[in-house]
Amino acid sequence: QTTYDIENNIGHHIYKRDNFDWLNHLKPAQEAVSEIYDFIIVGAGSAGSVIANRLSEVHDWKILVLEVGEEEKYTEMPLTVSLLQFTKYNWRYFMERQPGIALACENQRMPWPKGKALGGTSVINYMIYTRGQRFDFDKWAAQGNPGWSYKDILPYYIKSENTALKNNVDYRYHGVQGYLRTEDAYQSEISNAFINGLNELEIPIVDYNANKSLGVSTIQGTTSEGKRLSAARAFLHSVNHRPNLRILTEAFVTKLLINRETKEAYGVEYERFGVSNRVGASKEVILSAGTFGSPQLLILAGIGPKEHLEELGIPVLKNLQVGRNLQDHFAFLGLSFSTNQYVTHHFSQLLNPYNILNFYINGMGPLTGLGGAQAIAYIKTSQSKEPADDPDIELLFIGTSLAFDFGLVIRRGMGITDKIYNAVFGPLEKTYSLMIIPLLLHPKSKGYLKLRSKDPHDYPLFYGNYLTDSGNEDIDTLLASIRYVQRLAQTKAFAKFNVTFNTNPVPGCERHKFDSDPYWKCCLRFLGQTLHHQVGTVKMGPSEDPEAVVNNELQVHGIGRLRVADCSVIPFAIAAHTSAPAMMVGEKAADLIKTTWNKQ
Numbered sequence: 001q002t003t004y005d006i007e008n009n010i011g012h013h014i015y016k017r018d019n020f021d022w023l024n025h026l027k028p029a030q031e032a033v034s035e036i037y038d039f040i041i042v043g044a045g046s047a048g049s050v051i052a053n054r055l056s057e058v059h060d061w062k063i064l065v066l067e068v069g070e071e072e073k074y075t076e077m078p079l080t081v082s083l084l085q086f087t088k089y090n091w092r093y094f095m096e097r098q099p100g101i102a103l104a105c106e107n108q109r110m111p112w113p114k115g116k117a118l119g120g121t122s123v124i125n126y127m128i129y130t131r132g133q134r135f136d137f138d139k140w141a142a143q144g145n146p147g148w149s150y151k152d153i154l155p156y157y158i159k160s161e162n163t164a165l166k167n168n169v170d171y172r173y174h175g176v177q178g179y180l181r182t183e184d185a186y187q188s189e190i191s192n193a194f195i196n197g198l199n200e201l202e203i204p205i206v207d208y209n210a211n212k213s214l215g216v217s218t219i220q221g222t223t224s225e226g227k228r229l230s231a232a233r234a235f236l237h238s239v240n241h242r243p244n245l246r247i248l249t250e251a252f253v254t255k256l257l258i259n260r261e262t263k264e265a266y267g268v269e270y271e272r273f274g275v276s277n278r279v280g281a282s283k284e285v286i287l288s289a290g291t292f293g294s295p296q297l298l299i300l301a302g303i304g305p306k307e308h309l310e311e312l313g314i315p316v317l318k319n320l321q322v323g324r325n326l327q328d329h330f331a332f333l334g335l336s337f338s339t340n341q342y343v344t345h346h347f348s349q350l351l352n353p354y355n356i357l358n359f360y361i362n363g364m365g366p367l368t369g370l371g372g373a374q375a376i377a378y379i380k381t382s383q384s385k386e387p388a389d390d391p392d393i394e395l396l397f398i399g400t401s402l403a404f405d406f407g408l409v410i411r412r413g414m415g416i417t418d419k420i421y422n423a424v425f426g427p428l429e430k431t432y433s434l435m436i437i438p439l440l441l442h443p444k445s446k447g448y449l450k451l452r453s454k455d456p457h458d459y460p461l462f463y464g465n466y467l468t469d470s471g472n473e474d475i476d477t478l479l480a481s482i483r484y485v486q487r488l489a490q491t492k493a494f495a496k497f498n499v500t501f502n503t504n505p506v507p508g509c510e511r512h513k514f515d516s517d518p519y520w521k522c523c524l525r526f527l528g529q530t531l532h533h534q535v536g537t538v539k540m541g542p543s544e545d546p547e548a549v550v551n552n553e554l555q556v557h558g559i560g561r562l563r564v565a566d567c568s569v570i571p572f573a574i575a576a577h578t579s580a581p582a583m584m585v586g587e588k589a590a591d592l593i594k595t596t597w598n599k600q
């Protein structure tokens with residue numbers, strides 16, 4: 001039985017445990033709670049789902065998971081992923097306006113989607129499975145975080161995984177006994193242009209999740225028999241029968257309960273169906289509410305930058321730089337191509353009865369495609385100042401373009417205006433098209449978030465601060481990546497498929513000579529976008545690090561019984577899409593917790 005066979009039957013039910021010990025010793029400065037668990041996990045996303053699974057392996061621990069979103073339904077078809085941003089499974093956050101950024105977006109506001117569901121953002125993501133490079137983790141450890149080097153974290157990736165990969169796979173680096181199925185992403189013939197073209201540029205074919213940092217490969221995806229495998233489907237559905245695991249969906253945590261005298265967390269307050277309730281944690285509270293949700297709850301509890309807390313009128317419990325150090329992969333959507341051959345995705349031809357049956361019966365065919373994403377390359381541009389083999393750019397190959405659905409859905413999810421879409425991508429509707437998206441892996445610019453108010457229902461304010469580094473390294477690296485892709489487009493492999501560069505100018509940049517450096521720098525300001533990999537708002541680091549919020553055991557500095565485990569603790573942007581790294585953080589967090597409480 002695969003995890004996918006198990007029906008959606010978690011949430012909405014409360015286990016009856018007559019022999020549950022509802023102990024409730026109140027210490028001074030604590031509010032009464034209605035129930036006590038050993039651990040409370042806030043948020044059941046990529047990380048939280050893993051932690052819930054692993055902690056509930058210990059039979060005599062009682063675990064409560066509180067997730068504000070609902071269980072997912074009708075999310076299994078990978079190709080229709082972009083529709084999910086228009087459902088209740090998306091928080092629908094937007095970045096604040098930044099002068100000279102997101103100029104192609106409605107009201108110049110870039111959407112910053114995040115998942116609101118059992119499974120979190122893994123319910124709406126593109127299912128790309130990437131782990132990050134050895135350099136990332138060794139640097140992470142070298143910054144004062146022992147236990148997070150590549151050698152230390154690799155076993156956790158392997159532990160989670162149950163691989164069915166076949167393409168270019170190095171099995172020494174993959175697991176077969178975990179909960180997370182990984183499969184080769186659907187390929188159309190055109191991905192050969194990308195892979196062979198890169199080979200011509202001397203980029204080797206590798207397993208990008210193994211020991212080679214630079215190289216190209218077809219994508220490894222988190223699907224099970226061709227269907228989306230969210231963290232909830234992988235890690236929760238198969239263990240929801242455990243009597244010591246209680247999962248409440250539609251439970252919105254509004255407050256962390258922290259004893260102001262002992263500075264120890266002892267529970268949380270949450271709202272569910274209009275009723276507010278307080279629950280206690282006799283051992284620890286674990287925050288896994290994501291890069292935006294975790295810092296929000298910390299700041300509301302008085303753990304944050306002192307001046308910001310004072311501005312909000314929240315008494316300071318601990319002055320820590322929560323919400324700062326926000327890092328993200330800035331990506332460029334302006335490199336699209338057409339081909340006259342039927343080798344790319346075109347929406348109108350895909351949704352036919354044969355493909356639909358093939359998907360539902362066999363879990364095969366183009367509808368299993370990861371929103372069109374087919375291959376990935378990690379490269380080093382001429383601008384790179386990274387160590388030897390450390391890539392500075394990821395090239396993401398999409399076997400279609402924003403014109404795939406005639407501008408109906410994908411580009412709207414990115415907030416792109418009619419004017420820009422019609423001018424740049426509209427003409428591609430009449431052809432078959434493809435895209436190569438460069439992602440800036442190690443941005444030097446940093447953003448931040450802060451709270452709008454002390455009302456937990458108010459969304460935080462998000463400031464991306466893209467391309468603001470003083471040395472202009474970010475913009476120069478992206479420019480170098482554009483030149484690299486242009487070289488790729490000149491290869492024989494591309495010529496074989498009659499691939500032609502889309503030269504429709506971006507309105508607003510015509511004042512620059514087409515293809516000049518100033519032209520592309522202008523385009524980056526219009527069509528530069530997030531690929532949703534924000535990290536770092538609850539940075540991991542030693543107490544001497546002025547930006548650090550949690551230590552290498554994920555404990556909040558100066559606060560007892562409170563850990564944070566999700567993408568927010570990742571100290572800097574790593575060479576990976578961030579779902580698998582969040583799961584790795586979850587696996588490691590569970591082990592750290594077991595060690596603390598002697599339950600290994």
Ligand SMILES: Cc1cc2nc3c(=O)[nH]c(=O)nc-3n(C[C@H](O)[C@H](O)[C@H](O)COP(=O)(O)OP(=O)(O)OC[C@H]3O[C@@H](n4cnc5c(N)ncnc54)[C@H](O)[C@@H]3O)c2cc1C
Pocket residue numbers: 042043044045046047048066067068069112113114115116117118119120121122124125126127128129130251252253254288289290291293294297531532533534566567568576577578579580581582
């Ligand atoms: C459109 C999109 C595409 C992406 N594509 C990929 C991809 O292909 N591959 C990849 O690796 N990564 C991808 N990512 C990024 C990746 O999915 C996320 O970074 C990762 O899932 C985050 O995991 P997390 O555990 O940190 O947080 P999340 O998975 O976001 O989990 C946090 C959970 O906490 C809940 N929560 C928040 N606040 C509260 C509260 N107060 N009370 C109760 N619950 C709360 C949220 O509802 C959510 O369920 C994508 C992201 C997006 C938005």
